[in-house]
Amino acid sequence: MISISSIRTYMYCPLKLYLQNEMDEEINGDFLLNKTMKELRIDLQDLFQRNLRRIKKDMEIDEIEEQLSKNIDDYIKNSITILENNDSRYDNSLKKEIKDDDEYNLKNVEIANISTSDEINDLASEIKNEAYFNMKILALKSQKAMKLNEKDGNQIVELFFPSSMYSYLIKDHQLELIGTCDKIEIVDGKYFPINVKNSNPPLKGVWDSDAIELVANALLIEQEFDTEVFVGFIDYLKIGDKRPVVMDANLRKGLFKVLNEVKTIINEKIAPNMNVNAQKCNKCDYEEICFQSNNSS
Numbered sequence: 113m114i115s116i117s118s119i120r121t122y123m124y125c126p127l128k129l130y131l132q133n134e135m136d137e138e139i140n141g142d143f144l145l146n147k148t149m150k151e152l153r154i155d156l157q158d159l160f161q162r163n164l165r166r167i168k169k170d171m172e173i174d175e176i177e178e179q180l181s182k183n184i185d186d187y188i189k190n191s192i193t194i195l196e197n198n199d200s201r202y203d204n205s206l207k208k209e210i211k212d213d214d215e216y217n218l219k220n221v222e223i224a225n226i227s228t229s230d231e232i233n234d235l236a237s238e239i240k241n242e243a244y245f246n247m248k249i250l251a252l253k254s255q256k257a258m259k260l261n262e263k264d265g266n267q268i269v270e271l272f273f274p275s276s277m278y279s280y281l282i283k284d285h286q287l288e289l290i291g292t293c294d295k296i297e298i299v300d301g302k303y304f305p306i307n308v309k310n311s312n313p314p315l316k317g318v319w320d321s322d323a324i325e326l327v328a329n330a331l332l333i334e335q336e337f338d339t340e341v342f343v344g345f346i347d348y349l350k351i352g353d354k355r356p357v358v359m360d361a362n363l364r365k366g367l368f369k370v371l372n373e374v375k376t377i378i379n380e381k382i383a384p385n386m387n388v389n390a391q392k393c394n395k396c397d398y399e400e401i402c403f404q405s406n407n408s409s
Contacts, residue, residue, distance in 0.1 A: 113283065113285075113288050113289065113290050114288055114290070114371060114374055114375060114378070115289075115290050115291055116289070116290070116291025116292070116325055116328050116329065117291070118374055118378065119291075119324060119325055119328055119367075119370060119371070119374060120321065120325050122370060122373065122374050122377070123320070123321030123324055123325070123370070124321065124392065125387070125389070125392060125396065126373070126377060126384035126387075127383065127384050127385075127386055127387070127398075127402060128396060128398055129374065129377055129378070130381075130382075130383045130384060131398045131401060131402070132398075133377070133378055133381075134381070148191075148195055149235055149239065149310060150294075150308060150310055152191050152239060153239065153242070153308065153310070153349045154278065154294065154295070154308060155187065156184065156187065156188070156239075156243055156246075157273070159183060159184055159187060160180060160184075160246070160247065160250055160273075161269060161272075161273040163179055163180045163181075163182050163183075163184075164179075164180065164250070164254060164265045164266075164269050164272065164273070165265050165266040165269055166179050166182075166265060166266075167179050167180070167254060167258070167264065167265030168264050168265065169258040169259065169262065169263060169264050169265075171255075173252070173255055176251045176254060176255055177247060177248065177251045179265075180247045180250060180251055180254075181247055184243050184247070185240070188239055188240055188243065192232065192236045195232060196232055238350075242349060242350060242352070245352060246352045250272065253272065254268065254272065257271055257272075274297045274298065274299050275297070275298045276295050276296060276297045276298065276306075277293075277295070277296045277298070278294070278295055279292055279293075279294065279295075280292065280293050280296050282329075282333065282335075282336045283332075284331075284332055284335045284336070286335070287331060287335065288375075289328060289331070289332060289371070290332075291328060291329060291332060293305050293306075293307070293329040293332070293333065294306060294307050294308040294347075295307075295308065295347075296333060297345075302339070302342075303333050303337055303339055303341055304341070304343060304344060304345060305326055305329040305330050305333055305341060305344040305345075306344065306345045306346075306354070307322060307325060307326050307329065307344070307346050307347070308347045308349060309322060309346055309347065309348050309349065310349060310350065311348070311350075312348070312350060312351075313346075313348040313350075313351065313353065313355065317355065318346040318355050318357055320366075322346045322357075323346075323357050323363060323366075324363070324366060324367055324370055326344045326345075326346060326357050326359075327344070327357075327359055327363045327364055327366075327367045329344065330344050330359045331364070331367070341359050342358065342359055343356055343357065343358055343359065344356075344357050345357065386402060
């Protein structure tokens with residue numbers, strides 16, 4: 113059974129997928145940090161949705177913004193505090209594994225701790241700025257929608273937040289595929305997969321890797337709910353932009369090609385060629401291993 117996360121890793125770098133499976137590496141701190149931030153962003157959307165229900169059509173824009181902002185800062189602060197506490201416990205347990213006389217390694221761990229703490233603070237500031245930006249946009253849109261429809265916030269909330277299922281796990285033995293869709297919106301009986309991304313989007317459209325991951329979710333949804341999925345969306349939260357992706361034949365063919373290549377790497381343990389990309393390699397946990405293997409060969 114191939115996981116959608118394996119497809120995501122393959123699209124990032126095929127050799128990373130190979131090394132990840134060969135070394136059977138546990139989930140690292142960076143992954144957990146990014147996962148937590150992604151979940152926080154999704155939770156903030158839920159808070160905006162609940163706050164929108166309290167808004168009345170005769171409110172001025174400053175009142176609408178005040179209502180939409182309720183509990184947002186506190187929720188971000190509490191979530192970051194929990195993340196910092198978890199990170200601190202992880203760091204302390206790591207230190208216990210290091211010998212007392214190994215000052216060099218201990219110093220490196222302490223430097224890493226500072227770096228991780230700074231990263232968390234930077235991400236917290238980034239999320240606060242995003243939340244403020246999204247609140248402003250939602251305030252303007254909801255005010256206009258309430259005036260046009262002459263309805264309160266609780267009556268127009270589905271215009272901005274359709275009925276949805278979150279983090280929905282689906283597996284299909286026929287496709288030999290398993291994965292979790294970040295969000296599935298249901299409108300007029302039709303299902304729309306939505307993948308939430310923390311990354312920066314391209315100037316137009318979506319990244320190829322994001323589209324392939326999305327069509328994999330679409331296929332699982334079609335099998336799970338006996339339906340057809342024609343369109344999905346990539347929600348780039350950093351800029352508050354939800355971009356459509358048509359689930360056409362070419363995209364589906366592209367997915368099956370990727371699936372075959374992923375199966376070859378995982379099942380047959382065939383290492384793909386190394387493709388150096390400075391921007392990606394510098395961020396990869398396997399950078400040293402890759403270059404050592406390449407130099408020795």
